[in-house]
Amino acid sequence: MKKKTGEEVELIKGTGGAFEVVVKGETIFSKKTTGAFPDEDQLLKDVKAKLDR
Numbered sequence: 502m503k504k505k506t507g508e509e510v511e512l513i514k515g516t517g518g519a520f521e522v523v524v525k526g527e528t529i530f531s532k533k534t535t536g537a538f539p540d541e542d543q544l545l546k547d548v549k550a551k552l553d554r
Contacts, residue, residue: 505545508552524551 502510515521520532522544529547530539 502545502548506548506552522548524548525554527551 502508518532520530520538521528522530522539524547529551530544532538
């Protein structure tokens with residue numbers, strides 16, 4: 502992620518299969534909500550869009 506966005510990322514271990522992506526305090530993806538892992542290309546677009554705001 503850092504290589505593609507230039508931003509630092511942090512992995513926070515969770516439990517129960519949680520996989521959430523939070524940018525600037527806003528959850529932009531939650532596996533708990535969708536039941537699946539994100540599409541990598543779409544996730545990158547969403548992260549970049551949030552960083553550009």
